[in-house]
Amino acid sequence: MELKKFVKIREEKFGAVIFDTLREKVFVTNETGKDILNLLKDGKQIEEIIDILKEKYEKNGDEIRIDVNKFISQLKENGIIT
Amino acid sequence: MELLHKIDFKDLKAPLFIAWQINSECNLGCLHCCEEAGHSMPDEMNKEEIFNVLEQIVDLKIPYVALSGGEPLLHPNFFEICEFLKDKTSIKVETNGEFIDERIAKKIANLKFRSVQISLDGATPFTHERLRLGGNWEKAVMACKLLIKEGVNTEIVFVPTKFNIQEIGQLIDMAYSLGVYGVYTGKIMRIGRAAQNWRMLCPSEQEYENFFAILNEKIKQYDGKMKIYYYPYDVIEELKYRLEYPAASLLIIPNGKVKLIGPLPFICGDLKKQKLIDVWENYKIGWQNPKVREFAKKVIEQPKLLAESNKWVEL
Ligand SMILES: C[S@@+](CC[C@H](N)C(=O)[O-])C[C@H]1O[C@@H](n2cnc3c(N)ncnc32)[C@H](O)[C@@H]1O
Ligand code: SF4
Numbered sequence: 512m513e514l515k516k517f518v519k520i521r522e523e524k525f526g527a528v529i530f531d532t533l534r535e536k537v538f539v540t541n542e543t544g545k546d547i548l549n550l551l552k553d554g555k556q557i558e559e560i561i562d563i564l565k566e567k568y569e570k571n572g573d574e575i576r577i578d579v580n581k582f583i584s585q586l587k588e589n590g591i592i593t
Numbered sequence: 594m595e596l597l598h599k600i601d602f603k604d605l606k607a608p609l610f611i612a613w614q615i616n617s618e619c620n621l622g623c624l625h626c627c628e629e630a631g632h633s634m635p636d637e638m639n640k641e642e643i644f645n646v647l648e649q650i651v652d653l654k655i656p657y658v659a660l661s662g663g664e665p666l667l668h669p670n671f672f673e674i675c676e677f678l679k680d681k682t683s684i685k686v687e688t689n690g691e692f693i694d695e696r697i698a699k700k701i702a703n704l705k706f707r708s709v710q711i712s713l714d715g716a717t718p719f720t721h722e723r724l725r726l727g728g729n730w731e732k733a734v735m736a737c738k739l740l741i742k743e744g745v746n747t748e749i750v751f752v753p754t755k756f757n758i759q760e761i762g763q764l765i766d767m768a769y770s771l772g773v774y775g776v777y778t779g780k781i782m783r784i785g786r787a788a789q790n791w792r793m794l795c796p797s798e799q800e801y802e803n804f805f806a807i808l809n810e811k812i813k814q815y816d817g818k819m820k821i822y823y824y825p826y827d828v829i830e831e832l833k834y835r836l837e838y839p840a841a842s843l844l845i846i847p848n849g850k851v852k853l854i855g856p857l858p859f860i861c862g863d864l865k866k867q868k869l870i871d872v873w874e875n876y877k878i879g880w881q882n883p884k885v886r887e888f889a890k891k892v893i894e895q896p897k898l899l900a901e902s903n904k905w906v907e908l
Contacts, residue, residue: 517683517707519656523606530609532657532683532707533746537609537841539600 512551512583512592520548529591538589540582543568547582551592557583602841603877607653607870610842615643615674616663617847621689622726623714625752625794627785627855629903630663637847640670642865646845647674649869651681657707661687663847666697675704683707687750690736691729698736702743708774710748711737715756716763723756724794734771741772751778754794758804765811769819778808779824784856788900828856829896836889839880843872853879856899857889858906879908 514520517533527545529538540548543564550560557579564575586592616637619630638646650658658678665671666688678684684704690711693701701709711733715721718730740747749768751761761778768776780801781787787794796804805825812821826834835854844852849864851872861879862872879885885908892898 521654525604530656537600
């Protein structure tokens, strides 16, 4: 999974802003969304992302898994990642 | 966590978009030019001042910058500016295309722009050149061809006037055969020289109706093949909207001053003297300034006042 070309991400105090500058569309997300995007940018796979977030947020794995999968499918639906 | 569209510009630490008119010099004298471009301003930013702003754009991680003018390719530091921003932000360049030959197209391809927008105001030389005084349609079309050949994301911008509005369908077909990424259009703005030539240029309601009908047809015809985008609002409707929802963007003019928005005369900062981040804060406050809100409301009632947009007022 990779960020589409010309998609830019900037950290903000609420999380992150995602700007698809090619299609001129802006999205925002919270802290966890920001973490997932950063991990995706580092080339991490879904399972690794889930493990890292489980530890960071001390949440149970199933909850995190649902959240991460949902977020990633939203990113795909909105053409932010391929 | 949710991926959301709603954004309040006041929550952002810096703008998301910079529209930068890097110069005022131009080789053309378009009848509709919103910038009244032609000669350089006496106090345009020098190279050092420009690079100071560029560094701030990169530090603040501003994701998207549009370089315009005047004619930006006439700026002596144009390529150095682009080189500096390359890979750090998405760059769009707005140009009349007349200085793009094979060598320049290759140079542009190496800069990996988000896109180059070429202004093409007609499907025929006569129409284009009637509006774009001193312009050369063949050169603008050639620029599209050369850029596309080099793999540059190329877009065409068309401004409708009484002279050319009926050519939109033909222009879109031509754009598709050239292989452009997209065609952009919207109502002509009543500012700058367009305000002076308004009666000669402004299409009638009927002409606009046909224009948008053709656009809607073409959008269907080229669905999935080529992007066709039109902004359906005129500058007054845009102003009404922006009073409620200002854009997360700054408009820099060649002397380093920053305008609140193109159609209003208000200046909210000076990048020769102030930091970009401070100008961003002034911009946020500027929209609440009673002087701005009252004048904007007057403009909405009397669109003739749009002719004042290039007579700057410092906030
Ligand atoms: C001011 S020009 C500067 C860049 C370059 N010289 C060019 O013409 O493309 C930027 C864009 O604004 C468009 N434009 C100029 N006057 C306008 C007006 N009154 N209303 C809407 N668009 C306008 C031009 O056609 C061009 O596409
Ligand atoms: S629209 Fe562009 S090419 Fe025409 S006069 Fe203005 S700056 Fe020059």
